[in-house]
Amino acid sequence: MKSIRHHLKTITLAACIVAAAPSAFAQAFDAVRLYGAAPGKDGGTVGAAVVATYEYQGSDKRSTLLVPLLDYQWASGWFAGFSNGIGYNFSSSQPLQYGLRVTANTGRKVSSSDDLRGLGDVAATAEVGAFLNYTLPRGLFLTSSIRYGAGVDRKGLIVDLGAGYLTTIAPKWNLAAGLGITLANASYMQSFFGITAAQAGASGYAAYTAGSGARDVRANLALTYSIAPKISVTAALYATRLLADAKDSPLTRKRSAESGVVAINYAF
Numbered sequence: 001m002k003s004i005r006h007h008l009k010t011i012t013l014a015a016c017i018v019a020a021a022p023s024a025f026a027q028a029f030d031a032v033r034l035y036g037a038a039p040g041k042d043g044g045t046v047g048a049a050v051v052a053t054y055e056y057q058g059s060d061k062r063s064t065l066l067v068p069l070l071d072y073q074w075a076s077g078w079f080a081g082f083s084n085g086i087g088y089n090f091s092s093s094q095p096l097q098y099g100l101r102v103t104a105n106t107g108r109k110v111s112s113s114d115d116l117r118g119l120g121d122v123a124a125t126a127e128v129g130a131f132l133n134y135t136l137p138r139g140l141f142l143t144s145s146i147r148y149g150a151g152v153d154r155k156g157l158i159v160d161l162g163a164g165y166l167t168t169i170a171p172k173w174n175l176a177a178g179l180g181i182t183l184a185n186a187s188y189m190q191s192f193f194g195i196t197a198a199q200a201g202a203s204g205y206a207a208y209t210a211g212s213g214a215r216d217v218r219a220n221l222a223l224t225y226s227i228a229p230k231i232s233v234t235a236a237l238y239a240t241r242l243l244a245d246a247k248d249s250p251l252t253r254k255r256s257a258e259s260g261v262v263a264i265n266y267a268f
Contacts, residue, residue: 030160045268051260053259056115061253079101129147142163151187156188174223174224175222216246
């Protein structure tokens with residue numbers, strides 16, 4: 001279990017770095033990853049990643065970003081960072097983690113893509129939420145998260161559920177794989193995938209109402225090499241498939257998206 005905890009802090013983070021790219025995907029903060037320190041101790045991680053992604057979720061136009069990484073957790077249970085937001089873990093058990101947090105939803109800028117002209121910005125907002133993670137034997141782990149506050153009216157609700165597997169394939173080499181699904185209420189879906197009558201008149205798109213339901217499913221695969229005890233490099237692939245009303249939105253030019261990331265990470 002100690003080896004699993006040590007490598008999860010780099011692999012699960014890097015496997016989801018694509019989601020942390022502010023203007024690229026809406027999966028940011030899909031799970032809390034508290035693996036930056038040994039149980040009962042303070043510690044953090046810092047690094048950077050190059051992300052090959054898309055202009056917005058549903059876009060067919062590529063975008064490359066440089067993303068900074070910084071997260072820290074305290075023995076008291078508090079944590080803060082780019083990947084996890086600001087929150088508190090109530091559990092003193094390493095396999096089980098649960099708590100509350102505040103995160104930032106970066107919204108969506110019209111300027112991020114020509115395909116969004118006439119739709120107006122979706123403003124950045126703060127989200128309040130909760131999380132529950134559980135680490136199973138033999139490298140398996142489960143994650144869940146709920147967040148509220150995104151969207152035009154700040155009433156968007158998002159539920160993320162995920163599962164993953166980690167294994168050591170050679171000395172200093174670790175492989176991780178994960179699956180996830182995101183559910184969202186009508187307020188969130190309409191803000192990011194719907195088109196109002198006013199927006200239709202300004203953009204040329206047909207009006208479209210997006211209801212609640214599954215937003216997407218995703219899978220990731222990450223390979224990590226430990227350069228030194230505290231330094232690692234990760235290469236990850238990330239695939240997403242839009243579902244239901246998100247899939248059928250006039251804004252969706254590409255229902256399936258494949259992204260990649262290369263990251264370097266230092267634990268302190």
